[in-house]
Amino acid sequence: MRLLIFSIFICLAYAKIREISVFKSENNVLDTGFNDGKGYRPNWRDLDKRPLPEWYDRAKIGIFLHWGVYAVPSFGSEWFWMNWKTNVTKYVNFMDKNYPPNFTYQQFAPMFTAEFFDPAAWAQLFAEAGAKYLVLTSKHHEGFTLFPSKRSFSWNAVDVGPKRDLVGELSAAVRKRGLKFGVYHSLYEWFNPIYLQDRNASFETHTFVDTKLWPDLKQIIHDYKPSVIWSDGDWEAPDDYWRSTDLLAWLYNNSPVREEVVVNDRWGKDIPGHHGDFFNHADRFNPGKLLDHKWENAFTVDKVSWGYRRNMKIGEIMSDSQLLFQVVSTVSCGGNALINVGPTKEGTIIPVFQERLLFLGKWLAINGEAIYDSSPWFSQNDTVNGKVWYTCTKENYNATHPTYPPTANDKILAIYAIALEWPKDNWLTLGDITSYLHRGTYQVELLGNKGVYLTWKISNGKVAIQLPDKATVRSKVAWTLKFTLK
């Protein structure tokens, strides 16, 4: 009898402890799904053990879209509202000059018309660009949602502006083209009074997180099943304010996307670069060397802004060669490239962005075998020729440690050297691959010129490879040599 009472007591105590790792959302309890030793516990040590879902490392190339009410003024950047309200001169002047005195940011929303938004055409563009996934801003710091949030009355794309579920339509369209669909989601909202209340309480209350943030994200996850959650706007508060580990445990254990979802690293102050399936670190992060964790270089074709700006100048837009430098150096170092463009309020992607993306797609159609499903090789950036970056492909490629150099167990199928500059005399000099070519067991060809084997000469630890006549070469801007065993 005493034993029985004791065990009942233990059970009750256990149930009480469990409650702590579980939190309540609007309509139901968000159970982290950790149960009886199964699943991930809501702590970073446990969450960090999760293997990276394979598709993500294989994909390498994604498209990022920053689309919201800021596309209406389309001036400065997607930080328009904040910059204006904090009296940054150029924004104040822009408003004084072009809008009546009492004009509010909310009044921009009906002008976000998206009348030309054609999700199938966008999806075709992204597929032709060679992208394998798309990340769309479901909500930026302004709080406007591109899906019908049940908690963002009259501040979402179905109630005002486009009068369409932009997340729903685009997710369906890109999936039809075989791309994975992901969402960017800003944790904080600049001017949300409930968030500001929590902030005023030194983040000791979690009302915003419990009644807005996680219910909205759950709505997104249930309705659109995103393969990427690209979190942002985390930096004002620690991860325990956001209840990040609870959300992630639920996401990994219990959510409908638990098999294939990947998340980035922006889950609270000091978390970036430490936790998450892949690391973004800072924006436009590109370390130029191997890292020991999967990472992603998120960068923007308009070098000044993530959101669309009507007054862009051509010199502020990445050139084809700058774009390829980012893609090639990133993939060589084990990263993915997430390439951002800002659509217009009318729902178009302007021709100069289309042109850059289609250029990339044409380059990948020839050189893609050095990019997709590739792994880092022993050397990343050639030590003699700094314009050359290496990748390789492996038999039994597995993405468990996607950013490591090859090990003794790896069978390398091909080594690729991608040159970002064509040598004036047609002889490409390399250092790091020289010892492989001594043996006479390798053959070298240029992607796009299949079956044409190139000759080389070795001296002083360097190899000079004779390239074909440039007029016969299909790639522009960057060229890939493929080294295989004969």
Ligand SMILES: C[C@@H]1O[C@@H](Oc2ccc([N+](=O)[O-])cc2)[C@@H](O)[C@H](O)[C@@H]1O
């Ligand atoms: C993708 C971008 O993310 C954030 O900006 C950041 C966030 C983090 C860093 N960082 O860690 O260096 C820099 C800019 C946003 O504020 C910005 O509007 C855009 O959405």
